[in-house]
Amino acid sequence: MIKPNAFVDYLTNKFPDAVCELKFKSTFQLLIAVILSAQCTDKRVNMVTDTLFKKYSSPKDFAQIPQDVLEQKIKSCGFYHNKAKNIIACAKGILEKYDGEVPRNFDDLITLAGVGRKTANVVCAVAYGENRCAVDTHVLRVSNRLGFAKTDNPDVCERELTKRFKTGLDKLHYRMVLFGRYHCKAIKPNCMECDIKDECKYYKTKH
């Protein structure tokens, strides 16, 4: 298996500029953008929030939007019914339980409607600079293929990655997403052109 440090170096060279591409002006807006980004591209979310955040930007604003109105505004992000319901409930939860401020604490964040570990990890990493890794489908697949984890469960994968990578997990997340999206793809990964194939568990089992 490739050593964690070597993998970090490899990905850093390959994707030096990997960052959160969602656009936001406050931690609350980041939270809303991350909720909207489930099963949707960051580009699409940015198009939607560019208009949305001009009219609605605070928890108070979102707590007062009628659900059918919000649904229409976020429709193109997909799963708009559930996302609208969760966003409104999340905004109300922030107002009622946290005085209108997005909690700084991971355990508090995941008590909010629509906020799972993946969303809370992104918020804690991007807004608060914590060493956390959100595990999406790309991170899960790449971790399993390389042997960093052996699980279908994103929470278990997150624990394994946190154990192996002591720092820089936030950057690692974005780099692994790009690596999984464009190189180590779900179907037909570019194994023959892969510089780390000799240290890849998946490659060894297939060749």
Ligand code: SF4
């Ligand atoms: S060898 Fe293939 S499966 Fe392994 S990391 Fe490279 S692209 Fe992914």
